[in-house]
Amino acid sequence: MARIGIAFSGGPSPSEIVECVALAEALGYESAWVAEGHGGDQFATLAARATRTSRILLGTSITSVFVRTVPTIAMAAATVDDLSAGRFILGIGSSHKVQVEPEHGVSYAKPLTRVRESVAVIRALLRDGRAGYAGETVRIENFELWFTPRRAALPIYLSAVFPKMVALCGEIADGVILTRSTLGTAALVREQLSQAARGAGRDPGSITLTSLLPTAVGDSRREALDRLRPGLAFYAGFFPRYNRMMAEHGFPEEAAVIAAAWSRGDREAAERAVSDALIDATSVAGTPAQCRERIEAYRASGIDVPILSPFARGPGAKARFEATIRACAP
Numbered sequence: 001m002a003r004i005g006i007a008f009s010g011g012p013s014p015s016e017i018v019e020c021v022a023l024a025e026a027l028g029y030e031s032a033w034v035a036e037g038h039g040g041d042q043f044a045t046l047a048a049r050a051t052r053t054s055r056i057l058l059g060t061s062i063t064s065v066f067v068r069t070v071p072t073i074a075m076a077a078a079t080v081d082d083l084s085a086g087r088f089i090l091g092i093g094s095s096h097k098v099q100v101e102p103e104h105g106v107s108y109a110k111p112l113t114r115v116r117e118s119v120a121v122i123r124a125l126l127r128d129g130r131a132g133y134a135g136e137t138v139r140i141e142n143f144e145l146w147f148t149p150r151r152a153a154l155p156i157y158l159s160a161v162f163p164k165m166v167a168l169c170g171e172i173a174d175g176v177i178l179t180r181s182t183l184g185t186a187a188l189v190r191e192q193l194s195q196a197a198r199g200a201g202r203d204p205g206s207i208t209l210t211s212l213l214p215t216a217v218g219d220s221r222r223e224a225l226d227r228l229r230p231g232l233a234f235y236a237g238f239f240p241r242y243n244r245m246m247a248e249h250g251f252p253e254e255a256a257v258i259a260a261a262w263s264r265g266d267r268e269a270a271e272r273a274v275s276d277a278l279i280d281a282t283s284v285a286g287t288p289a290q291c292r293e294r295i296e297a298y299r300a301s302g303i304d305v306p307i308l309s310p311f312a313r314g315p316g317a318k319a320r321f322e323a324t325i326r327a328c329a330p
Contacts, residue, residue, distance in 0.1 A: 001028050001030075001330050002299070002330040003030045003299075003304060003305045003306075003330075004029055004030060004295065004305065004306055004307075004308065004328065004329075004330050005029060005030055005031035005032065005033055005057075005059075005210065005305050005306070005307035005308065006020070006021075006024045006029055006031075006032050006033070006307065006308050006309075006310075006321075006324075006325055007032075007033040007034070007035065007061050007212055007307045007308065007309040008020070008032075008033070008034045008035065008039070008045075008309075008321070009034075009035035009037060009039070009061075009309060010035070010037065010038060010039050010313065011039075011310070011311075011312045011313055011317035011318075011320070011321065012312075012317045012318040012321055013040070013318075014039070014040035014041075014044070014045045014048065015048075016317075016318040016321075017034065017040075017045055017049070018045070018048045018049050018052050019318070020032075020318065020321050020322060020325060021049045021052070021053060021056065021058075022052050022053060023322060023325055023326075024056060024325050025053045025054075025055055025056040027325060027326065027329035027330075028329055028330045029056060029325070029329070029330070030056070030057060030305065031056060031057035031058070031059055031089070031305065031307070032049065032056055032057070032058055032059070033058075033059045033060065033061035033091065033212075033307060034046055034059075034060060034061065035060075035061055035062070036060065036062065036063055036064055036067070036095075037099075042060050042063065043060070043063075043076040043077075043079070043080055046058050046059075046060070046080045046084075046088070047079065047080050047083050049084075050080055050083040050084035050085075050087070050088075051083060053084075053087075054085075055087075056087070057087050057088075057089055058080065058084050058087055058088050058089070059088065059089035059090070059091050059157070060089075060090060060091045060092070061091045061159070061177055061212060061307070062091040062092050062093040062095070062157075062158075062159045062177060063076075063090065063091065063092045063093075064092070064093065064094065064095035064099075064100065065092055065093070065094060065095075065111075065114050065115050065118040066094065066095055066100045066104070066106050066108055066111075066114065067095065067100060067104045067106060070117075070118045070121045070122060070133075070138055070140065071121070071125065071131075071140065071143040073090070073092065073118065073122060074121070074122045074125040074126060074145070075145065077090045077122065077126075077154065078125075078126060078145065078147075078149040078150070078154075081149065081150050081151055081154050082149065082150045085150070086150055086151055086154075088154055089154070089155045089156075089157055089175070090122070090154060090155065090156045090157070091156075091157040091158075091159065091175075091177050092115065092118065092119070092122075092156065092157075092158060092159070093115065093158060093159030093160075093165075093177070094108075094111030094112070094114060094115055094159075094165075095108075096239050096240075096241060098238065098239060098240065109137070110136060110137050112164055112165065112168055113135070113136050113137050114137040114138070115158060115165070115168065116168060116172065117133065117135040117136065117137055117138040118138060119156055119158075119172055119173075120133065120135075121133050121138055121140060122156065123153065123156070125143065125145055126149050126151070126152055126153060126154065127152045127153060129144060129145045129148065129149075130142065130143060130144040130145065131143055155174040155175060155208075156172075156173060156174050156175075157173060157174060157175035157176060157177050157208070157210065158172075158173040158175075158176060158177065159176075159177040159178075159179070160176050160177070160178060160189075161178075161179070161241055161242075161245055162241075162244075162245075163192055166189055166192045166193060166196070167192060167193075167195075167196040168196070169193060169196070169207065170192065170193040170194070170195065170196025170197040170199075170200065170202070170204065170207065171196050171197070171199070171200040171202070172200070173207060174206070174207065174208065175207060175208035175209070175210060176189065176193065176207060176208070176209050176210065177210050177211070177212065177307075178209070178210065178211035178212070178303075179211060179212040179242075180211075180212070180213070180214060180235070180242070180245065180246075180249075180282040180283070181211040181213065181282065181298070181303065182249050182250075182281050182282055183281075183297055183298065183301045184301070185211070185301070186209060186211075186298075186301045186302030186303050187301065187302055189209065189302075190204075190209065190302055193207055193209070208304050208305065209302065209303055209304045209305075210303065210304060210305040210306075210307050211298070211303050211305075211306060211307060212307045212309045213282075213283060213284050213295075213298065213306055213307060213308055213309060214228050214231060214232065214279075214282065214283040214284070214285075214309050214310075214311055215283065215284040215285070215291065215308040215309055215310050215311075215324055215328070216228045216283070216284075216285045216310065216311060216320075216324075217286070217287070217288055217291050217323055217324050217327045217328070218285075218286070218287065219287065220286075220287065221285065221286040221287065221290060224285040224286050224287070224290075224291075225276050225279050225280070225285050225286075227285075227311065227312075227320075228279050228283050228285055228311055229271050229274045229279065230267075230271055230311070231311035232274045232278065232279055232282070232283075233258055233262070233267065233270040233271040233273070233274050234270075236254075236255055236258040236259065236262075236270075236274070237258050237259055237261065237262025237263075237267075237270045238262060240259075243255050243258065243259050246258075246278065246282070249278075249281060249282060250281070251275070251277070251278045251281070254273055254274065254275050254278050257269075257270075257273040258270045258273045258274065261273055284298075284306075284308060284328075288327035288328070291324075291327060291328050292327075292328060295308075295328060308324060308325075308328055310324045
C-alpha cells in the first residue's frame with residue numbers, strides 16, 4: 001500500500017481530530033501528525049489517538065525545542081510511545097522567532113545548536129532513564145524519568161527548510177519533515193542529506209524524507225485553489241522563513257508583495273497576491289482525481305511519505321478533513 005500521512009494544524013477540535021485519525025487508519029493511512037500552535041495540546045491529542053487506534057503511526061509535526069523544556073519533550077514522547085505500543089514518531093524543530101518570543105515570552109537564539117543539543121538529551125533520557133547535560137543552549141544538572149520507556153530509542157524527525165538544518169538532519173535525524181515542497185525539492189534535499197550523512201558515517205538511505213503538503217479537495221480546481229489561498233498568504237506573510245522559501249521556489253515577486261501587504265495589515269491584498277501558480281507549485285489542490293495524481297507526482301519526485309495538510313477553519317473544518325482523507329486514501 002502506498003505510504004501517505006495526514007496532518008492537523010488547527011481546524012477540527014481535539015475530539016474531532018481523534019475521530020478523523022480513526023477514519024484515516026481504517027482507510028490505510030500510514031501516519032497521522034499534529035502541529036503545535038494555537039489548537040489543543042498536541043501530546044494530549046496524540047495520547048487520545050493512541051487509545052482509539054491500533055496500527056497508524058502517530059507523530060508531532062512539530063514540537064518546538066524552545067517552548068517546552070527538553071525533559072518535558074522526552075517525557076511526553078515516551079508517554080505517547082507507551083500508550084500507542086511503540087507507534088510514535090517525535091518530530092521536532094526550532095519553530096520561528098516571530099512565534100517563540102512574542103507568543104511564549106521565550107528567548108530565541110542559536111536554533112541549530114538548540115535542536116542538536118535537544119536531540120542528544122532526549123536520546124540519553126530514553127536510553128538511560130536519566131541525563132545531565134552542559135551545552136551552549138541546554139543545561140540540565142540531572143533529570144530522571146522515573147519509569148522505563150517502552151523503547152530505548154524511538155524515531156526522531158527534524159523539520160528543515162534551508163540547507164543548514166537539512167545537513168543537521170543528515171547528521172543526526174531518522175527522518176526529515178519538509179513543508180510546502182515543490183516537485184524539485186526532494187532531489188536537492190536528498191543531495192544535501194547524503195553529503196551530511198556520509199560525513200557523519202551514516203547511511204543516507206536510512207533517513208525518511210517526508211513533506212507536509214497543504215491540501216484542498218474541491219468539485220473543481222478553482223474551488224480547491226481558492227481554499228488554500230488564505231493559508232498561503234498567512235504563511236508567506238507572517239513567517240519570514242517561509243516567505244524566503246517561496247521566493248527561492250521561484251516566486252520572488254509574489255513573496256515580496258505578500259510580505260508588504262501583510263506588514264501593513266492588508267490581508268485581503270496579501271491573499272490577492274497569492275497566484276494560482278504559487279499554490280499549484282507547493283500544494284495538492286483540485287478534484288479528487290487531480291489530487292491523487294499530484295500525490296503520485298510527489299512520490300515520484302523522491303518524497304517517501306507525502307503528508308497531506310488540509311487547511312480548514314470554522315464549523316465545517318472536520319467535514320473538510322474527512323473529505324480529504326477519503327478522497328486521497330491509498
